[in-house]
Structure formats: C-alpha cells, structure tokens
Amino acid sequence: MGSVNTRGGLIYLDFRYKGQRCREYTKLQDSTRNRSRAQKLLKVIEAEITIDKLDYGKYFPNSKLKAHFDNISENTRQSKAYFDAPDSPKFEEFTQTWLAEMKIEWSKGHYNDVEGVLNKYLLPTFGNKKISAINKGQILQFRSILAKVPGRTGGFLSPSRINHIMTPLRVLLNEAADRYDFTSPWKNIKALKIGRTEVDPFSLGEVEKVLKNVPEEFYAYYVTRFFTGMKTGEIDGLMWDCVDLVNKTITVSQSYVRGEVTGLKTTGSYRVIHLIDRIVDALKEHKRTAYMKDKFVFTNSKRKPLNYQVVSRSVWYPALVKAKLRPRNPYQTRHSFATLLLASGESPEWIANQMGHTTTTMLFRVYSRYVPNLTRRDGSAFAAFLSMGGEV
Known part of the structure; x- marks a missing residue:
C-alpha cells in the first residue's frame, strides 16, 4: 500500500511500481483538502498498477523515473510482439520470400539495386534475427552506424543514401508485421531530411x-x-x-x-x-x-x-x-x-x-x-x- 506524505510543505506520494520505490512530489500545498485529493489520486494509480495499465508519464511527466519505466514498457512490448508471432521467420528467410514475390513486379535494375542493399547492409545486421523481434532501438542504432560509413567519393553516406538503404528495411518489417500479426517497430521513425539538390549546370x-x-x-x-x-x-x-x-x-x-x-x-x-x-x-x-x-x-x-x-x-x-x-x-x-x-x-x-x-x-x-x-x-x-x- 502506498501513502501520502509531506515535506517542505508539499504533498508527495510514496508507492511501489515494478519493484521500484517511487516518491513523486505534487504541487499541492499541505492541507486537509489537498491530502484528500492526493489520496484519491493514489488509489487511481494503485488500481492501474494492479491491472498493469499505468502510464507513468501521464501522471509524472517530469519524473526522473519516467525514462526508466518507458524503457521497461518498450522491452515488454517487444517481448510480447516476439511471442505473439511464434511463426514469424528470421529476417533472412522472409527476405528471400519477399524478393521472390517482388521479382515479377520489378525491373531487373531495381531488383538488383534492392538485392545489393540487402546483401551489403541489411542481412549482415539483421539476417539471423527473428523478424518480429527487431525493435525500434536496433533500427535507430543501425541508422546511426550508417551515418559513419565512408562514402564512395569521400566523406560519409549522404542522408539520401541512408534513406535509400532504410527503405527496404521499413517495407520488410511492415509487410512481415501484417502477415504474422505483430506490431511493426517502424513507428514514428522519420526519414532523414535531405538538403536541396545540388546541381552544377553548364553555361x-x-x-x-x-x-x-x-x-x-x-x-x-x-x-x-x-x-x-x-x-x-x-x-x-x-x-x-x-x-x-x-x-x-x-x-x-x-x-x-x-x-x-x-x-x-x-x-x-x-x-x-x-x-x-x-x-x-x-x-x-x-x-x-x-x-x-x-x-x-x-x-x-x-x-x-x-x-x-x-x-x-x-x-x-x-x-x-x-x-x-x-x-x-x-x-x-x-x-x-x-x-x-x-x-x-x-x-x-x-x-x-x-x-x-x-x-x-x-x-x-x-x-x-x-x-x-x-x-x-x-x-x-x-x-x-x-x-x-x-x-x-
């Protein structure tokens, strides 16, 4: 059971969530009326904890613990997605199926281009992973690694090239999620901004x-x-x-x-x-x-x-x-x-x-x-x- 306490004239809530002791201060001044309001809030929080529906950031958006619980929730979601799709194949297996299906639709040049991206970048990173187990963190980490890959003409891969590499990954994950009924990790991942096209015409x-x-x-x-x-x-x-x-x-x-x-x-x-x-x-x-x-x-x-x-x-x-x-x-x-x-x-x-x-x-x-x-x-x-x- 949690409790309502005060310190420095302000009311704070003391409760346990996911094995962690939580002390969260409110902006309420200590008074009989405010203590009653805090007790009601605590009951709601504990009820949501009981049915595993608590959104910690909803009540305490500025809490230092918010990121910790968000991370736990994301890991739980990914684990659930993994086990909710027991028949989902490894990334490499699904890639081969997808390529075979798309071959009849694509030109030879486009097919070779996509296959080249898969073989050079995606399969070495994700090939042995179960496709339903790939998470958002892994996707973003992969993209950050691409940003450090040397380009053909010096410097590093351009945002346009990185987006080009990421596109087959996005399509594969979304297609597999639809077929094997799991939640695609490709959520709120935006393409990198591409600067103005640089041209150098002849007079x-x-x-x-x-x-x-x-x-x-x-x-x-x-x-x-x-x-x-x-x-x-x-x-x-x-x-x-x-x-x-x-x-x-x-x-x-x-x-x-x-x-x-x-x-x-x-x-x-x-x-x-x-x-x-x-x-x-x-x-x-x-x-x-x-x-x-x-x-x-x-x-x-x-x-x-x-x-x-x-x-x-x-x-x-x-x-x-x-x-x-x-x-x-x-x-x-x-x-x-x-x-x-x-x-x-x-x-x-x-x-x-x-x-x-x-x-x-x-x-x-x-x-x-x-x-x-x-x-x-x-x-x-x-x-x-x-x-x-x-x-x-």
Whole structure:
C-alpha cells in the first residue's frame, strides 16, 4: 500500500511500481483538502498498477523515473510482439520470400539495386534475427552506424543514401508485421531530411566548349543530351523508331539500365520531346553513317548499346579536360537543359513536360535559383509593368 506524505510543505506520494520505490512530489500545498485529493489520486494509480495499465508519464511527466519505466514498457512490448508471432521467420528467410514475390513486379535494375542493399547492409545486421523481434532501438542504432560509413567519393553516406538503404528495411518489417500479426517497430521513425539538390549546370558557352572537344562520333550523342535533357538510361535506350526527324520529336518510352531495356519509373516520364533544328541536323548526319540494322540510335564500336560507365570514363571526362572545364558528372547535361530553358523564358509548365515532371514543383525547387545568374532578372521587368499601368 502506498501513502501520502509531506515535506517542505508539499504533498508527495510514496508507492511501489515494478519493484521500484517511487516518491513523486505534487504541487499541492499541505492541507486537509489537498491530502484528500492526493489520496484519491493514489488509489487511481494503485488500481492501474494492479491491472498493469499505468502510464507513468501521464501522471509524472517530469519524473526522473519516467525514462526508466518507458524503457521497461518498450522491452515488454517487444517481448510480447516476439511471442505473439511464434511463426514469424528470421529476417533472412522472409527476405528471400519477399524478393521472390517482388521479382515479377520489378525491373531487373531495381531488383538488383534492392538485392545489393540487402546483401551489403541489411542481412549482415539483421539476417539471423527473428523478424518480429527487431525493435525500434536496433533500427535507430543501425541508422546511426550508417551515418559513419565512408562514402564512395569521400566523406560519409549522404542522408539520401541512408534513406535509400532504410527503405527496404521499413517495407520488410511492415509487410512481415501484417502477415504474422505483430506490431511493426517502424513507428514514428522519420526519414532523414535531405538538403536541396545540388546541381552544377553548364553555361551555354561551356556547352559549346564540351561539344567542340568530344570525339566526332559522339557529337550527336552529346548534342542530344544537352538539348533534350534526357537521362542517361533514356538516351542510351533510345531506338530509331522513337525518333521522328520529320516532325522533329523524340518519344521517350523506355530506358536502358544495367544491360536491360526497361520501362520508365513514373507515368510522367513517358513524354514527347520537341527537337530544335540543331539536334535534327546532328541526328540526320549521325543516321547517315549509323548501322541502320541496329535498333538503338547510339551504339559502341561493337554495335552494342552504350555502357554509361565506359563512355563517362573514356569520352566525357577527357572532353572536359580538353575543354579546360572543372569535372562534372554527365547528369549535369540534364540540369543544363533545364536552366537554359528557364533562362530563355520558356513556359515552366512546358519545360516540366519536356523534362518528364508532372508538375513545376521540382523545377522551381531545384533549378530556379540559377535563373538570376543566367538572365537579367533584377525587378526591372516588374517596374516596367507597373509603369505601363498593368499593360504588357
């Protein structure tokens, strides 16, 4: 039985909970009325202790014992979840089942990507654990360890990469919880915040320098990259039947990734790109010398689709050196296309469509800050608009 006592003119409760003696002070001054109130509170607390329903933090949110009892409750919950799912398999076993089920839905590239994350990061850590026994503390500890893993280009893994690694873990745990009827530990675990996408586009002058220094047989390839904004997989997977030189369009409907032609990631990525004459002229010249029995527009010396790693290493970076430009990855051709279109005053909605974005949100979030550096946008246009009384 607990008791109500006083010290220093304040009432405190003295009781035992989970084998621990608890002395919790109230803000009540010592008086007959307040003692009665404290007695009623103590009875409620003891009743909840009896039926194992006490939420310690509800009554004593600032108590030093709160964290201790919260930890006990979490361990109890995890133990209960473990034994409530006696048929749940080990993490590695469930992973193999899940991968087999997903293989029919995913592209080869995505499957290999997920499998790579599992083999490199998740299975070494969680493989031998019963999947229903993995708890929130272990998940957060794993994520903190990832933050200390060296990255490929120096430094440590980026928040974006860490989120990418954590995604299969989240999906696996939630799916297993649904199948084996236990509580998923993935509760209130938010993805790490990702900073603004860093892009380093080429100016128009720099684009011309690159095009002057790429090998002649790759001129049409890089003209198309710079002035269509196509992604590497999209241009490497481009086939002649998707190129209409009469109507000056390219239909983007597939991608070439890791040796396999696949569909595009999102519905918005399927699009028709309008070509400027410079691209049309370059593709006509390229077509004149290309092996027309090949389905792909751009091929290597063996008439096979381009390998982006080989092309980057043997063509792209040497061209930047010759042009005396700082190293930038080939994806900057896409960023350059977007910033040049914005600088030219094209409609943001049209630009987003050409890029394969369903809205202009990403366009403004990623690229708009480069526009003032490429155009004379200093507020003078707005001042002129006002001076004309709102007339354009």
